[in-house]
Amino acid sequence: MAKNIIDVKNLSKSFNISSKEPGLKGTVKHFFKRQTNSLKVIKNINFEIQEGEIVGFLGANGAGKTTILKMLCGLIYPSEGSILVSGYLPYKRKENFLKNITLIMGQKQQLIWDLPPIESFYLNASIYDLNKFEAKRRIKKLSDMLEIDHELFIPVRKLSLGQRMKSELLAALIHEPNILFLDEPTLGLDINAQRNLRKFLKKYNKETNATICLTSHYMKDITSLCKRVICVHNGSISYDGELDLLLKKLSPFKEIIIVCRSEEDAIQLENSGFNVESKTKNEITLKVENNLITSSLKTILNNFDIEDLYINEPPIDEIIGRILIKKRV
Amino acid sequence: MSFRKYITVYKKFLHTSLASEFEYKTNILIDLITANLSLIGSIFLLSIFFQNNTSIGGWEFEQALIIQGIYTILNGITNTWFNPNLTEIVKHIREGTLDFVLLKPIDSQFFISLKKITPSGFLEIILGFCLLIYCIEINQINLNLSFLTLCLTTLLCSICILYSLWFFISTTTIWFIKTWNATEVLRSFLYIGRFPLNSFSFSLRIFFSVFIPIAFITTIPSEVFLGLSQLWKIFLEVIVAVVFLFSSRKFWLFALRFYSSASS
Numbered sequence: 001m002a003k004n005i006i007d008v009k010n011l012s013k014s015f016n017i018s019s020k021e022p023g024l025k026g027t028v029k030h031f032f033k034r035q036t037n038s039l040k041v042i043k044n045i046n047f048e049i050q051e052g053e054i055v056g057f058l059g060a061n062g063a064g065k066t067t068i069l070k071m072l073c074g075l076i077y078p079s080e081g082s083i084l085v086s087g088y089l090p091y092k093r094k095e096n097f098l099k100n101i102t103l104i105m106g107q108k109q110q111l112i113w114d115l116p117p118i119e120s121f122y123l124n125a126s127i128y129d130l131n132k133f134e135a136k137r138r139i140k141k142l143s144d145m146l147e148i149d150h151e152l153f154i155p156v157r158k159l160s161l162g163q164r165m166k167s168e169l170l171a172a173l174i175h176e177p178n179i180l181f182l183d184e185p186t187l188g189l190d191i192n193a194q195r196n197l198r199k200f201l202k203k204y205n206k207e208t209n210a211t212i213c214l215t216s217h218y219m220k221d222i223t224s225l226c227k228r229v230i231c232v233h234n235g236s237i238s239y240d241g242e243l244d245l246l247l248k249k250l251s252p253f254k255e256i257i258i259v260c261r262s263e264e265d266a267i268q269l270e271n272s273g274f275n276v277e278s279k280t281k282n283e284i285t286l287k288v289e290n291n292l293i294t295s296s297l298k299t300i301l302n303n304f305d306i307e308d309l310y311i312n313e314p315p316i317d318e319i320i321g322r323i324l325i326k327k328r329v
Numbered sequence: 330m331s332f333r334k335y336i337t338v339y340k341k342f343l344h345t346s347l348a349s350e351f352e353y354k355t356n357i358l359i360d361l362i363t364a365n366l367s368l369i370g371s372i373f374l375l376s377i378f379f380q381n382n383t384s385i386g387g388w389e390f391e392q393a394l395i396i397q398g399i400y401t402i403l404n405g406i407t408n409t410w411f412n413p414n415l416t417e418i419v420k421h422i423r424e425g426t427l428d429f430v431l432l433k434p435i436d437s438q439f440f441i442s443l444k445k446i447t448p449s450g451f452l453e454i455i456l457g458f459c460l461l462i463y464c465i466e467i468n469q470i471n472l473n474l475s476f477l478t479l480c481l482t483t484l485l486c487s488i489c490i491l492y493s494l495w496f497f498i499s500t501t502t503i504w505f506i507k508t509w510n511a512t513e514v515l516r517s518f519l520y521i522g523r524f525p526l527n528s529f530s531f532s533l534r535i536f537f538s539v540f541i542p543i544a545f546i547t548t549i550p551s552e553v554f555l556g557l558s559q560l561w562k563i564f565l566e567v568i569v570a571v572v573f574l575f576s577s578r579k580f581w582l583f584a585l586r587f588y589s590s591a592s593s
Binding site for chain 1: 331334337338340341342344345348349352353424425426428429431432433434435586588589
């Protein structure tokens with residue numbers, strides 16, 4: 001049985017945030033007397049993550065996903081509660097803890113802008129106490145996995161966003177961490193670059209059994225990588241569990257689109273007691289509960305002359321969108 | 330903390346920052362010309378002050394040149410190390426890239442204080458030393474081991490005080506986010522260090538000794554050079570340097586507790 005690698009209990013975080021009224025008067029007032037309010041951005045959350053798991057953090061902008069990630073990797077001190085990551089208190093940032101983790105942020109970069117990425121890799125290697133031969137071996141291995149080769153020798157400023165992101169990943173993984181914190185890693189990447197990155201992360205997780213905590217606004221990242229999701233709403237956890245279960249729970253229906261051979265058949269099907277969503281000439285769209293799909297199909301195929309038939313899953317973005325605005329799922 | 334690791338990392342810092350700088354050859358050339366012109370301009374300004382006076386605050390022109398030499402060395406060190414690194418702290422905090430520094434298994438103060446260098450500052454350091462050698466000639470100073478040790482000690486202390494002051498101001502960015510102006514004010518105060526402390530009024534002397542210890546930075550090393558400094562002043566400079574270094578370190582560690590990272 002896999003052991004817990006992340007253990008979060010009653011975690012809360014408050015920030016002092018200043019507010020400003022609009023206009024010149026507000027600006028002057030803000031300059032001389034700043035009004036600050038303590039805002040609780042994370043409210044008493046609890047969860048555990050097992051070794052090797054890939055967990056997606058879902059939530060609207062400002063829900064608190066990144067704050068949670070930053071507390072997990074030790075960048076932000078928690079206001080209340082406790083966090084244990086790999087047996088360490090993250091905010092103490094002990095050397096052995098830091099050698100075990102990495103943080104990758106889609107919108108921030110650590111590579112040296114004017115130099116080829118290979119220079120940043122060797123710099124990171126020296127920081128992580130790797131000798132030249134070991135660093136070379138790891139760069140070769142990771143660059144093969146990421147399918148980057150000659151890009152390693154081109155100045156970062158000349159690389160495309162996708163190539164840069166791959167290089168960022170290599171720089172962040174050179175010390176072979178076993179916990180990865182990824183904050184919107186596919187932000188701004190094109191479809192192919194996104195797919196390649198997901199492919200790499202899957203492979204990395206499979207080969208190293210690394211634990212991955214991921215936030216992303218691209219649902220494809222979540223659905224193709226994460227079995228488990230934690231939904232964050234206004235700093236609280238609204239759902240923690242399997243993604244499949246969540247989707248079933250939120251969308252208990254499927255659409256069956258039936259093309260009948262004749263209009264008479266379509267009329268007959270319309271009046272046969274199914275929940276009809278729409279009808280155009282000889283095409284009918286039915287809304288059927290997930291557990292009734294098989295029996296409904298059987299009835300339709302046995303009793304009607306069907307030319308074609310499709311079953312549609314509801315769009316995942318739409319379902320996830322519904323989760324983001326729900327306090328409790 | 331392994332000393333060997335820090336040496337290896339520093340070598341990499343040197344390599345990467347030199348390589349980055351050499352990407353822009355024209356910029357280096359302009360910096361080198363600026364360093365030369367700046368020194369010529371400073372000596373010209375000093376000579377104007379001494380045109381109608383044989384001495385200012387008890388210092389003759391040849392002696393005041395020593396202060397100029399020390400100032401040039403310190404300015405070179407500022408331009409080589411402090412300016413490219415310590416101004417970057419503000420950027421790191423504003424843009425949230427300090428996250429990457431804090432998550433590396435290396436001392437964050439070491440990383441952000443020494444990651445970059447601007448090679449053109451080396452020329453200023455060399456010019457400053459050349460000016461000091463010239464001053465040793467014209468002031469007929471006898472060189473011996475104890476003299477050189479004292480000079481080096483006071484110069485090192487000056488570097489530590491200057492670094493600590495600058496680092497202290499940059500650290501406040503964690504609360505105030507934007508403190509460019511404060512570091513600019515510090516640089517302006519440094520210009521004052523080109524003149525002997527005795528040339529200022531009593532109240533200004535107190536201000537520049539107690540509140541912003543510019544006096545310690547240039548005047549005491551210059552007095553040591555001329556054999557005018559009393560031992561207690563040298564001890565005091567060593568103590569001030571240690572206290573400043575220690576405080577800046579503690580202040581940095583304290584400030585990090587309040588680092589909230591930039592939003593994504």
